[in-house]
Amino acid sequence: MWPVEDVPDGDKVFMRVHFRWVDGGKLAPGCFRDQGGGMSTDWERYSTPEQTQGRATTPADNGIISLSVGGIRKIPNLTVEHTPEDDNRAHTDVFGDKKRNPEVRMKLHRLANWVIPCRTVD
């Protein structure tokens, strides 16, 4: 069991994005969604973008974006919490409603930067 740590504002988290969330070469804001309570990301302290991509069911179908932790925390009602898993010390959740809150998803969309671009639709 890994200890829970504070994630500094100056750090980044990585998130997988499946290629079907990219439309016309642009990221769809719908990719920012909760899965089992929070939005799953990996803290850069314990994961590389390649490792985050490698945890996908089909890594080649996924690109990786980075998000600034301080930027996320400036978005109303969002929190960033380190939630390590036995096989993934980097696991970090972004908590706060995204489905019914377009403001949150639009601002996350603005924060996102591609680290490993997605493949395009065949």
Place this chain on the structure above:
Amino acid sequence: MSRTARVPEAYVPAVYLQTQHPESWIDRKRKRPQQSLRVPHKLPNFGPLLGEQAVFGFVWTEPKPITKAIEDSRKILELQDNWDDEGAKAYKKETWDRAVEVVRRSCEEMWENFVTTMPAPRILAGPDGTIDLHWKTAKFELLVNIPEDPTDPITYYGDDYGMNTAKGTIDPNRPSHILLCWLNEHK
């Protein structure tokens, strides 16, 4: 001469020209007389140029970018459950239909109220079976979410990258004049 016979094809939405005889659109308008006979208060006097049909609001044409955005978005309906390998839901045809209706109605209302067109949104897969309408221009960004449950309100947020913001909910059965005014002001 009947009004039907006088409507030139140029004034019929392109989507109807592609699939149906132009009269189909006119029939649709007749079934919704409250829209077809409404005369926008700011409508320029096109009468001398276009004839009687202009006065009756037949000059409105669905812009091609709007039609293209709608047609492009049909691929959303092909997505099956777990289409992103992370549990994403499939999309119901009813949800997509409501999203398209919001786009078409907003476009028509923009013309009828402001005699102008609106930029085409991207019609996108949203979270958990919902559909997003996303406008992003140099002047503003707006995200509208169409819920899967038709009784839930539509939610939206937009800003001009500065201090002007718009945020709220829309009754799915009524046009949002606040949203239309905001779109018109910032387009």
